[in-house]
Amino acid sequence: MPSLLEGNALFRGIYCWLAANEGNSGPGPCGEALRDGLLPVGWEWVAFFAAGLGIVMLLINVFLLLVMLYTYMERRLLGRFQARLGPNRTGPFGLLQPVADAIKLLTKEDLVPAGADRLLFNLAPIAMIVPVLLVLAVLPFGENSFLANINVGILFVVAVTSVNTLAMFMAGWASGNRYAMFGGMRAVAQLVSYEVPVVLSIVGILLYTGSLSMVDIVEAQRIPFILLQPLAFFIFIAGSSAEMNRSPFDLVEAESEIVSGYHTEYSGMKFGLFQLAEFGAVLVTSGVMATLFLKGWEGPVLPSHLWFLIKVFFFAFIMIWVRATLPRLRIDQVMDFAWKFLFPLSLINMFVTAVEVLVWEEPTLVQLWAMVGINLLVAVVGIVAFSFVFKRRGLSPSRVTPPLVVVEGD
Amino acid sequence: MPLRTEPITINIGPQHPSTHGVFRLRATFDGEVILDVEPVFGYLHRGSEKLAEERTYTQVITLTDRLDYVSSMINNQAYVLACEKLAGVEAPERGMYLRVIAAELQRIASHLVATGFLINDLGAFATPLMYCFREREKILDLFEMLCGARITVTYMRVGGVFQDAPEDFWPALKTFVKEMPIYLDEYEQLLSENEVLLIRTKGVAILSTETAINGSVSGPVLRSTGYPWDLRKADPYELYDRFDFEIPVGERGDNYDRYKVRISEMRQSIRILEQCMQQIEPGLVKTDVPLLLRPPVGEAYAHVESPKGELGFYVVSDGGVSPYRLKIRAPSFINLTILRELVIGLKLADMIVAFGSIDVNMGEVDR
Numbered sequence A: 001m002p003s004l005l006e007g008n009a010l011f012r013g014i015y016c017w018l019a020a021n022e023g024n025s026g027p028g029p030c031g032e033a034l035r036d037g038l039l040p041v042g043w044e045w046v047a048f049f050a051a052g053l054g055i056v057m058l059l060i061n062v063f064l065l066l067v068m069l070y071t072y073m074e075r076r077l078l079g080r081f082q083a084r085l086g087p088n089r090t091g092p093f094g095l096l097q098p099v100a101d102a103i104k105l106l107t108k109e110d111l112v113p114a115g116a117d118r119l120l121f122n123l124a125p126i127a128m129i130v131p132v133l134l135v136l137a138v139l140p141f142g143e144n145s146f147l148a149n150i151n152v153g154i155l156f157v158v159a160v161t162s163v164n165t166l167a168m169f170m171a172g173w174a175s176g177n178r179y180a181m182f183g184g185m186r187a188v189a190q191l192v193s194y195e196v197p198v199v200l201s202i203v204g205i206l207l208y209t210g211s212l213s214m215v216d217i218v219e220a221q222r223i224p225f226i227l228l229q230p231l232a233f234f235i236f237i238a239g240s241s242a243e244m245n246r247s248p249f250d251l252v253e254a255e256s257e258i259v260s261g262y263h264t265e266y267s268g269m270k271f272g273l274f275q276l277a278e279f280g281a282v283l284v285t286s287g288v289m290a291t292l293f294l295k296g297w298e299g300p301v302l303p304s305h306l307w308f309l310i311k312v313f314f315f316a317f318i319m320i321w322v323r324a325t326l327p328r329l330r331i332d333q334v335m336d337f338a339w340k341f342l343f344p345l346s347l348i349n350m351f352v353t354a355v356e357v358l359v360w361e362e363p364t365l366v367q368l369w370a371m372v373g374i375n376l377l378v379a380v381v382g383i384v385a386f387s388f389v390f391k392r393r394g395l396s397p398s399r400v401t402p403p404l405v406v407v408e409g410d
Numbered sequence B: 001m002p003l004r005t006e007p008i009t010i011n012i013g014p015q016h017p018s019t020h021g022v023f024r025l026r027a028t029f030d031g032e033v034i035l036d037v038e039p040v041f042g043y044l045h046r047g048s049e050k051l052a053e054e055r056t057y058t059q060v061i062t063l064t065d066r067l068d069y070v071s072s073m074i075n076n077q078a079y080v081l082a083c084e085k086l087a088g089v090e091a092p093e094r095g096m097y098l099r100v101i102a103a104e105l106q107r108i109a110s111h112l113v114a115t116g117f118l119i120n121d122l123g124a125f126a127t128p129l130m131y132c133f134r135e136r137e138k139i140l141d142l143f144e145m146l147c148g149a150r151i152t153v154t155y156m157r158v159g160g161v162f163q164d165a166p167e168d169f170w171p172a173l174k175t176f177v178k179e180m181p182i183y184l185d186e187y188e189q190l191l192s193e194n195e196v197l198l199i200r201t202k203g204v205a206i207l208s209t210e211t212a213i214n215g216s217v218s219g220p221v222l223r224s225t226g227y228p229w230d231l232r233k234a235d236p237y238e239l240y241d242r243f244d245f246e247i248p249v250g251e252r253g254d255n256y257d258r259y260k261v262r263i264s265e266m267r268q269s270i271r272i273l274e275q276c277m278q279q280i281e282p283g284l285v286k287t288d289v290p291l292l293l294r295p296p297v298g299e300a301y302a303h304v305e306s307p308k309g310e311l312g313f314y315v316v317s318d319g320g321v322s323p324y325r326l327k328i329r330a331p332s333f334i335n336l337t338i339l340r341e342l343v344i345g346l347k348l349a350d351m352i353v354a355f356g357s358i359d360v361n362m363g364e365v366d367r
Helices: A002-007 A009-019 A044-081 A097-107 A118-135 A153-161 A163-174 A178-209 A214-219 A230-243 A268-293 A304-325 A331-359 A365-394 B048-052 B057-065 B072-087 B093-122 B127-147 B169-191 B195-201 B209-214 B255-279 B331-336 B339-343 B348-358 B362-366
Strands: B008-012 B024-030 B033-040 B298-306 B309-317 B325-329
Touching (some): A097 A268, A118 A153, A118 A163, A118 A268, A153 A163, A153 A214, A163 A268, A230 A331, A230 A365, A331 A365, B033 B339, B033 B348, B048 B325, B057 B072, B072 B093, B093 B169, B093 B348, B169 B255, B195 B348
Antiparallel strands (some): B024 B033
16 A cells, blocks of 8 residues: 555555554555564554554544534524524533533433334434544545545545445334334435435536546546536535435425434434434545545645645535525425436536537636636526426425225236 | 335323423324324313302303413403303493403414514524514513403403503503514515425425315414415404405415414504504493392303404303303314324424414313
């Protein structure tokens, strides 16, 4: 794994501190200065694992701290949007509120309902949080700062994040609660549907960059892709809101309808893990969006990590804003929105981008700006035309004749 | 091979975030579609009608506060009007004006709660609700000036009101009347043209005028079907024949019309308040009626237009100090009976919204 040793100062530091012996790796990446590693010859794999573990722990803990900060931010901002104050009692400006919440959740009784499938019930929160943390592995969060620059980076993100559909259905099914079951069924229907337009919206970007690696995508952005791919950005932010169960697509845990959806029966820290996964997903998705559409870590003057954080919290703010404003859609409207609105739009976007890439193989800056103009036009016309059709469809009568006969299978 | 499916039955309530109290709906679903609902209520039954038989006429006013606890003033008004009819007394003019002011303020407050919770049921994360409650707080502050209480007001008495409004009430009321239309515009800006709200509510849970009248439905739910029936015009009580106001009606009787009718009614209430402030003159607020009232033997029925519909009190006197029988015609209870016809065939999410748009108050349903 030479890229890690060369690209990541922290990793190199730990590795060399432990393993930089004469016989281990020669002069190698550690250079001449460090010649007194702690480990004997032949044990450098331990150093490799220790360095990896160290950096992963650091990353996850920093991420979880950021999630706590984000929950605080979300609650304060929602308070502001709703003409109230939000948490302001615990610590300075209420900053310790997430800590207080965590303590409360940890001390709560951990209940498992009598009718629950215990194994799946206990497994679901873990299956929910792991994909969120896994995405961090490929997310470049600063210049030369990433755990792995694998050549299928964005594909890895898409693959890993779709696992939480399974986690939600596990939770919904295993709870033995009908509200939870409703939530689980809705989760499967909704998340699987929105996977399609989200993935197709990424294809446009991949056509420009010609690479799936997250680092390559950032470096290929001479103009931020939010300008070059406005339609893809719209589809991505709408689709990923739906995948994260954010308003207006929060049907999976629609409070006024099905109480809490799939995590109705969870209490204590298992519930906390679900919440952590949901809030973490917002940050991770904002990170992916910043990488794909807003040049990731790149920016003038300020250090790259700070730029990345600014962009992440900018997107997170937009999501909070939407959450505070919009009512929820109905399940059939949500499915319509995915298949009849976002899906055709993403196909149009893909087609237009493909033609552009075919015509201008090595675009100059002027040609890039021409693409910006064309794509912006396509985005506006497409969205307006499709919303006109969608609105007319949405006004059709909502009542369906219920099939009163129960079909008995054999 | 056809897949085997079976309907599932869910108890929505008594503990559920959007049952507006303790209400239970036994709903049977085929997937998301409702096959049948059976409303079950009575969880909040306190026996108000029976309790009234053991209390004096004045003490019963406190019971009426607790019927529909978001429109206590109007409950007071309906009961007091029935008692006045029974005892043959009439309130002085200033007392009646104060009652009308209190009742119209209460109507705005109640419609604000209804609108806020309707949008909350639609899934907006409490933002419109908090906005509506911000204005409701101002109304409750006005009530506090009038009588010292905010929810359980007991402001009205047989023969007038408990006390005259203090000096600082009038400037506060004036500010409120001036500011409220701006706030209403703000709600409409946020909600009425909101695409999501439109596709969720327009054409959903349509109620026909025939069904509504056959179900004895009244109030905004009836008016949303296009039928202009408002007791303030149809059978003017107190001073309502002196005011110039309109009856807003809907077109189709869907969820959106029920929401819109309430918003328009708030605007009309503000018009009435403005006229009250111009017309009111100094004078007595209460005629001399003994606190321990003994009306002559007889019976009386008085009804008012409460925010939910026709609220009626039927009082029977045997000449004693407490009513022989008190019957309450609770509009929430009667409006609730059409819920089943409204929601069968709809989806779960729309059922919650339809229930919210009827705007029932369980304190009144169960009494």
